Amino acid sequence: xxxxxxxxxxxxxxxxxxxxxxxxxxxxxxxxxxxxxxxxxxxxxxxxxxxxxxxxxxxxxxxxxxxxxxxxxxxxxxxxxxxxxxxxxxxxxxxxxxxxxxxxxxxxxxxxxxxxxxxxxxxxxxxxxxxxxxxxxxxxxxxxxxxxxxxxxxxxxxxxxxxxxxxxxxxxxxxxxxxxxxxxxxxxxxxxxxxxxxxxxxxxxxxxxxxxxxxxxxxxxxxxxxxxxxxxxxxxxxxxxxxxxxxxx
Amino acid sequence: xxxxxxxxxxxxxxxxxxxxxxxxxxxxxxxxxxxxxxxxxxxxxxxxxxxxxxxxxxxxxxxxxxxxxxxx
Amino acid sequence: xxxxxxxxxxxxxxxxxxxxxxxxxxxxxxxxxxxxxxxxxxxxxxxxxxxxxxxxxxxxxxxxxxxxxxxxxxxxxxxxxxxxxxxxxxxxxxxxxxxxxxxxxxxxxxxxxxxxxxxxxxxxxxxxxxxxxxxxxxxxxxxxxxxxxxxxxxxxxxxxxxxxxxxxxxxxxxxxxxxxxxxxxxxxxxxxxxxxxxxxxxxxxxxxxxxxxxxxxxxxxxxxxxxxxxxxxxxxxxxxxxxxxxxxxxxxxxxxxxxxxxxxxxxxxxxxxxxxxxxxxxxxxxxxxxxxxxxxxxxxxxxxxxxxxxxxxxxxxxxxxxxxxxxxxxxxxxxxxxxxxxxxxxxxxxx
Numbered sequence: 311x312x313x314x315x316x317x318x319x320x321x322x323x324x325x326x327x328x329x330x331x332x333x334x335x336x337x338x339x340x341x342x343x344x345x346x347x348x349x350x351x352x353x354x355x356x357x358x359x360x361x362x363x364x365x366x367x368x369x370x371x372x373x374x375x376x377x378x379x380x381x382x383x384x385x386x387x388x389x390x391x392x393x394x395x396x397x398x399x400x401x402x403x404x405x406x407x408x409x410x411x412x413x414x415x416x417x418x419x420x421x422x423x424x425x426x427x428x429x430x431x432x433x434x435x436x437x438x439x440x441x442x443x444x445x446x447x448x449x450x451x452x453x454x455x456x457x458x459x460x461x462x463x464x465x466x467x468x469x470x471x472x473x474x475x476x477x478x479x480x481x482x483x484x485x486x487x488x489x490x491x492x493x494x495x496x497x498x499x500x501x502x503x504x505x506x507x508x509x510x511x512x513x514x515x516x517x518x519x520x521x522x523x524x525x526x527x528x529x530x531x532x533x534x535x536x537x538x539x540x541x542x543x544x545x546x547x548x549x550x551x552x553x554x555x556x557x558x559x
Numbered sequence: 560x561x562x563x564x565x566x567x568x569x570x571x572x573x574x575x576x577x578x579x580x581x582x583x584x585x586x587x588x589x590x591x592x593x594x595x596x597x598x599x600x601x602x603x604x605x606x607x608x609x610x611x612x613x614x615x616x617x618x619x620x621x622x623x624x625x626x627x628x629x630x631x
Numbered sequence: 632x633x634x635x636x637x638x639x640x641x642x643x644x645x646x647x648x649x650x651x652x653x654x655x656x657x658x659x660x661x662x663x664x665x666x667x668x669x670x671x672x673x674x675x676x677x678x679x680x681x682x683x684x685x686x687x688x689x690x691x692x693x694x695x696x697x698x699x700x701x702x703x704x705x706x707x708x709x710x711x712x713x714x715x716x717x718x719x720x721x722x723x724x725x726x727x728x729x730x731x732x733x734x735x736x737x738x739x740x741x742x743x744x745x746x747x748x749x750x751x752x753x754x755x756x757x758x759x760x761x762x763x764x765x766x767x768x769x770x771x772x773x774x775x776x777x778x779x780x781x782x783x784x785x786x787x788x789x790x791x792x793x794x795x796x797x798x799x800x801x802x803x804x805x806x807x808x809x810x811x812x813x814x815x816x817x818x819x820x821x822x823x824x825x826x827x828x829x830x831x832x833x834x835x836x837x838x839x840x841x842x843x844x845x846x847x848x849x850x851x852x853x854x855x856x857x858x859x860x861x862x863x864x865x866x867x868x869x870x871x872x873x874x875x876x877x878x879x880x881x882x883x884x885x886x887x888x889x890x891x892x893x894x895x896x897x898x899x900x901x902x903x904x905x906x907x908x909x910x911x912x913x914x915x916x917x918x919x920x921x922x923x924x925x926x927x928x929x930x931x932x933x934x935x936x937x938x939x940x941x942x943x944x945x946x947x948x949x950x951x952x953x954x955x956x957x958x959x960x961x962x963x964x965x966x967x968x969x970x971x972x973x974x975x976x977x978x979x980x981x982x
Binding site: 385389397422 | 652653655679681683684685687688689691692693694695696697698699701703717718721725825826827828829830834835836837838839840
Binding site: 496 | 612615617
């Protein structure tokens with residue numbers, strides 16, 4: 311008899327992931343899918359995909375899904391959740407989507423304390439459009455629109471989303487994680503699971519920021535990119551719990 | 560016979576080799592003899608007998624290309 | 632039973648009667664009574680009300696709620712409608728029903744809060760990016776605004792499209808006796824909804840994205856087929872044209888209401904004038920402009936704009952009659968006497 315030690319989560323569809331080799335999106339997708347399956351929530355979940363590399367996320371998660379306009383995923387999720395409060399609704403957004411064009415939508419979903427889950431993938435770049443500078447690009451980091459590296463005097467220092475959102479009174483749970491190695495993947499999964507559990511328990515707005523690698527966009531090998539996340543990104547973006555005020559409403 | 564069985568979905572594997580340094584025993588390597596339809600060299604296990612089934616390779620694989628089973 | 636109601640509030644009451652159970656809005660004059668009314672009455676109807684952070688978010692909340700099969704609505708006024716165009720285009724791309732009410736003001740830019748019909752192009756030409764149309768209903772009174780609100784929800788669901796109710800600040804603010812009628816709700820197919828029931832059926836997805844040219848063309852052509860059905864079935868027009876009419880006034884909404892007063896005055900003077908009042912602005916009632924009585928020598932388009940509907944009238948008339956124009960803009964509303972004067976000039980050959 312054989313026992314399965316690890317296999318692809320049934321929370322993911324058979325559609326092959328369209329991400330580049332070594333892209334962290336695939337790892338984060340697995341953690342979301344596994345969490346939803348383990349919590350028994352998958353079939354009653356609605357994915358709200360955003361614009362960027364994860365635009366096709368509604369094809370990858372094995373549940374109902376919808377594709378939102380750039381930055382508007384939290385507003386779409388709120389429209390779904392408020393009219394269907396017994397369903398699980400999550401947005402899956404990158405840094406261009408959430409931290410640039412969608413700042414109003416994410417801030418006000420948190421501000422209202424909307425009972426949704428947000429998976430925020432911070433890979434410090436616009437991957438889909440060819441590697442342009444994001445609000446989260448590190449100072450000195452070269453991109454196709456910061457060819458000499460991001461300059462603090464012209465482009466400011468990167469936006470700290472988890473820190474910012476944790477100051478919002480009605481936000482419930484904010485944690486920053488990373489998926490650059492297996493111990494951190496385990497921690498990220500715990501956080502993602504908690505963010506969904508919170509929603510199931512009606513605790514309000516939960517967001518997990520995940521530091522992620524974009525090897526192709528950064529011009530690095532996947533292994534070097536994982537090291538860049540561990541050394542450079544995690545030192546500017548401190549990992550950890552920023553807010554946890556989970557009280558069922 | 561090996562206690563654990565590691566299967567790589569060579570169609571799906573993109574050869575990113577994140578699993579190679581993740582393996583504590585260093586028994587994963589690029590299979591240079593194989594090229595899949597996407598043009599990638601997938602990984603393979605070089606010493607199945609040594610595999611402890613810790614699944615760290617599978618956990619870090621972005622494409623869920625690694626499946627691990629154990630004979631019980 | 633008739634009740635004296637403000638246009639904005641009557642639209643809300645009609646929407647709730649029609650089964651609307653989600654309203655997402657943002658303050659902007661002169662439509663504020665709509666979110667205000669909804670904030671009180673939607674909750675009591677067991678629905679959802681949110682004052683969103685922006686018009687952009689409000690229309691995207693409609694997008695989300697509509698995707699789950701709920702009858703959803705938003706309202707705004709001209710500059711806010713400009714912001715909603717992104718969401719409306721996405722709703723079209725995703726084939727989602729919904730009602731968007733524009734209690735228009737004068738523009739461009741921040742413009743002014745006085746009534747205007749300067750959003751005609753925006754409403755009837757798609758308004759956002761892509762190849763599309765949205766049905767547009769243009770009431771000329773409070774009762775008609777309520778009736779059209781109810782009809783609009785059915786049209787939206789029947790053809791899976793956002794629908795626009797286009798009125799203006801005067802219609803929104805004025806009070807008239809109104810009866811919120813019982814309006815039957817159509818039984819629309821809802822098998823496509825994304826409401827988190829993948830355990831009961833195969834999973835559903837909703838997206839406006841199709842990266843293959845062939846696929847997107849197919850979707851657009853399918854939508855065009857639905858547009859043909861809308862054109863065939865849903866055109867509404869008031870046509871009061873009789874043998875003996877010398878001039879026909881083409882006007883919609885508030886402008887048509889004023890034109891009716893002018894017509895009565897002209898009739899007393901012995902100048903017979905007819906009226907063609909499009910109620911749906913898209914699809915436009917082109918046929919109403921054909922087979923006019925032989926007595927009709929002139930067409931006068933009267934609009935509270937610098938001339939927008941006149942383009943559709945020109946297309947419909949197709950050169951058979953000379954077309955004249957009278958318009959005021961910037962929030963200025965013409966008096967019936969301005970229309971009568973214009974008609975007198977036309978008849979004298981000075982128009």
